[in-house]
Amino acid sequence: MTYYLTTPIYYVNGKPHIGHAYTTCAADILVRHRRQRGDATFFLTGVDEHATKVFRVAEEQGLPVQEYVDRIAEVWRELPRRLNAQPDFFIRTSDDGHKRFVRDFLQRIYDNGDVYEDVYIGLYCVGCEEFKSEDELVDGKCAIHGTVPERIEEKNYFFRLSAYQERLLELYDARPDFVLPQFRFNEARAFIAGGLQDFSISRAGQPWGIPLPWDESQVAYVWADALINYLSALTYARPGEDLRATFWPEVRHLMAKDILRFHCVYWPAMLLAAGYDVPKQIFVHGYLLLDDKKVSKSLGNVVDPLELIDVYGADAIRYWCARAVSFGQDGSASIDGIHERYERELGNDLGNLLSRTTAMVARYRDGRIPERSGRNDELAAAVDEMRSAVERQLDVFDITGAADSIWQLVRWLNRYVTDRAPWEVAKDEARARELDAILYDLADGLRVVSIALASYLPETAPRILEALGQPVDLSWVNVDYGRLVAADAVVGAAPLFPRVDAPTPAGA
Ligand code: MSP
Numbered sequence: 057m058t059y060y061l062t063t064p065i066y067y068v069n070g071k072p073h074i075g076h077a078y079t080t081c082a083a084d085i086l087v088r089h090r091r092q093r094g095d096a097t098f099f100l101t102g103v104d105e106h107a108t109k110v111f112r113v114a115e116e117q118g119l120p121v122q123e124y125v126d127r128i129a130e131v132w133r134e135l136p137r138r139l140n141a142q143p144d145f146f147i148r149t150s151d152d153g154h155k156r157f158v159r160d161f162l163q164r165i166y167d168n169g170d171v172y173e174d175v176y177i178g179l180y181c182v183g184c185e186e187f188k189s190e191d192e193l194v195d196g197k198c199a200i201h202g203t204v205p206e207r208i209e210e211k212n213y214f215f216r217l218s219a220y221q222e223r224l225l226e227l228y229d230a231r232p233d234f235v236l237p238q239f240r241f242n243e244a245r246a247f248i249a250g251g252l253q254d255f256s257i258s259r260a261g262q263p264w265g266i267p268l269p270w271d272e273s274q275v276a277y278v279w280a281d282a283l284i285n286y287l288s289a290l291t292y293a294r295p296g297e298d299l300r301a302t303f304w305p306e307v308r309h310l311m312a313k314d315i316l317r318f319h320c321v322y323w324p325a326m327l328l329a330a331g332y333d334v335p336k337q338i339f340v341h342g343y344l345l346l347d348d349k350k351v352s353k354s355l356g357n358v359v360d361p362l363e364l365i366d367v368y369g370a371d372a373i374r375y376w377c378a379r380a381v382s383f384g385q386d387g388s389a390s391i392d393g394i395h396e397r398y399e400r401e402l403g404n405d406l407g408n409l410l411s412r413t414t415a416m417v418a419r420y421r422d423g424r425i426p427e428r429s430g431r432n433d434e435l436a437a438a439v440d441e442m443r444s445a446v447e448r449q450l451d452v453f454d455i456t457g458a459a460d461s462i463w464q465l466v467r468w469l470n471r472y473v474t475d476r477a478p479w480e481v482a483k484d485e486a487r488a489r490e491l492d493a494i495l496y497d498l499a500d501g502l503r504v505v506s507i508a509l510a511s512y513l514p515e516t517a518p519r520i521l522e523a524l525g526q527p528v529d530l531s532w533v534n535v536d537y538g539r540l541v542a543a544d545a546v547v548g549a550a551p552l553f554p555r556v557d558a559p560t561p562a563g564a
Contacts, residue, residue: 059090059097060303062286064311065104065147067185068128069113072135075312077361078344081377082455083310084141088511089450089458092532098303100289102147103132104282106275108182111264121264125150138362140370140514145293147285149266153292158276158284159269162257164330166270170219176212176256179205185278187256212256213274220325224248227324227334235320236453237384240313240340244320255322283323287332308337310453313386316340339453342386364394367556371513372398378455378512395558402516405466406505407552412473413498414523415548420482424544425499425525426492435497436537438468439504443535446508455512462508469501499524500540507534516552523549 063083066076080101087099104110105125114124129148136143147154165171179188183201187208197204228234228245235241257280258268265275286307290299309319324334365373376394379401381387417425445461472494481491503526510517510530518528525543 057090057093057095058302058306059087059095060307061087061097061099062307062309063101064315065102065149065282065285066132067107067110068103068105068125068132069107069109071128071131072361074346074361074364075344077135077139077373078377078380079310079312079341080136080141081139081374082341082383082453084136084139084143085374085378085455085511086310086450086453088142088514089446089532092507092510092530093447094531096302097144098290098293098299099141099143100145100147100286100293101136101141101143102145102285102289103129103149104278104285105129105149106265106281107185107278108259108262108264109185111262112182122150134362138365138370139374145289147289147293149281149285151292154285154288155266157288157291158266158281161284161287161326161330162276162280163269165215165326166213168329168331170216170329171213171257172216172254174212174214175209176214177209178207180208181205210260211274212260213258213268213271214254215257215280215326215329217252217254217322217325220328221248221252223328224252224321224325233337234334235338235340237340240316240320240384244316247317248321252321252325279318279322280326283318283326286335287327305333305336307335308339309335310339310341312343313340314343339384341384341453342381344380345386345388346390364391368394368398369515369553371516372402372553374514375402375459375512378459381456383454383456395556398553398556401463403551403553403555405463405470406509406516409466409469409473409498410502410520410523410549410552413495413502414546416478416482417495417499417546418548420478420491421495422544423546425540425542425546426496427542428496428500428538428540429489429493431538432493432497435468435472435501438465439501439535439537442504442508443532446535459512462505462512465501465505465508469498469505472501473498496540500538503540504535504537507532519549519552 061083063079087097090097111121114121181188181198188205235244257277258274259277260274262275266281268274319338327334376397379397380389442461442465446458449458476494478494481487506517506520507530521528525546
């Protein structure tokens with residue numbers, strides 16, 4: 057199987073915040089899981105540089121714009137690195153390979169007759185990098201940015217989006233899972249059904265951007281440039297290779313609802329116009345409302361995801377991204393929530409389970425993992441159920457549901473310890489076999505859990521396996537009861553998630 061997943065390419069007019077980290081973590085969880093299942097994967101992320109707002113920030117800072125983007129692109133490159141995400145390529149829209157491809161792509165649309173010239177008179181919100189109609193404004197201001205949009209009158213090239221309405225509706229009707237979740241599919245389809253207006257794909261009188269091949273006096277509109285990254289990257293990410301034939305048919309786009317229209321309407325139409333297949337699937341997640349006030353009061357302004365990683369570690373932040381809200385829905389989240397999950401779920405449910413299990417193996421069995429003597433049918437069934445649930449859920453981007461399925465097994469194991477009370481069993485020599493079976497099941501259950509969690513907790517999973525004396529093989533087939541191998545020299549494991557000082561309460 058082949059799996060290609062993209063994040064949006066982020067604007068570099070500022071630094072990354074936790075909202076960007078959210079999408080990148082989610083994407084990395086999905087891709088790592090596919091790698092465990094043996095799929096050939098390609099994971100793309102990167103930055104969007106040719107925005108007017110990027111140009112303006114460079115001007116404000118008194119820097120030549122190329123120098124500004126070269127500097128800040130390095131800050132953004134740190135985001136996946138520090139989150140322990142493993143993109144196969146980090147694209148910058150100022151890459152030569154991208155610029156070349158965008159020109160070819162737009163030329164194809166032009167040659168196919170879907171571009172015409174007209175005078176644009178209208179309103180442009182630089183914050184949104186989007187043209188606005190009067191009825192989208194609130195008191196004459198952009199509803200999102202609260203700023204008065206700029207009045208623009210210039211000669212532009214327009215893309216004949218209106219000509220694609222029927223084909224887009226046919227596409228949506230033929231592929232009911234083209235956009236997920238379902239309510240986003242409905243939203244996109246309703247927008248198309250409501251009638252489509254042609255949109256401007258160029259800007260005149262702006263020096264920053266990719267010049268149009270047929271009229272070098274204009275540059276590509278930032279979205280007409282940015283969307284094409286998903287395709288351009290495949291042509292130059294691996295020098296000498298063209299990955300389009302392998303990966304394009306399997307591309308899935310991930311982003312939040314703020315840019316749904318661009319991805320679910322404009323982009324498929326542009327692809328059709330240029331003679332490419334539309335994406336395989338688009339998943340639109342919700343917007344995380346972050347409790348900024350609480351953030352700054354508690355940890356001293358650490359909405360910066362990189363600083364949060366310093367406190368909790370990348371695994372905890374990744375795990376929290378999956379858990380914060382049900383993936384796909386909107387929700388509010390707080391830094392206190394990260395702390396809570398860290399202590400209760402990672403520290404107690406998982407970390408203590410490993411500490412107790414290894415401590416008992418060390419104490420009662422001299423560090424030797426007992427041989428398997430029988431089969432715990434209940435545990436084996438719980439493992440099977442978890443495995444198929446996680447596969448099913450991650451196939452539809454449900455990183456929250458899959459984390460929950462895994463956690464049900466963690467809870468099962470914790471209940472098992474309490475119910476079977478191995479410390480009591482250990483007091484009676486005659487019950488030695490029973491104790492062996494309990495310790496085996498706990499260790500095997502933890503082994504299974506760690507492999508299942510490896511896409512969420514890539515640092516922690518190998519540590520669990522090592523603590524149990526197991527080979528670090530994260531292949532998904534090992535999510536199966538009874539594959540624990542003999543091991544000795546197991547010692548009580550150090551805490552997986554050491555205590556972190558709680559955020560200081562407001563006013564303290
Ligand atoms: N440059 C465009 C995307 C071009 S893609 C061809 C852009 N950039 S952005 O920097 O504004 O990033 C928007 C994306 O960042 C969202 O779609 C989402 O993936 C992520 N998020 C930013 N803030 C977020 C939240 N508060 N909550 C959830 N996602 C967030 O748009």
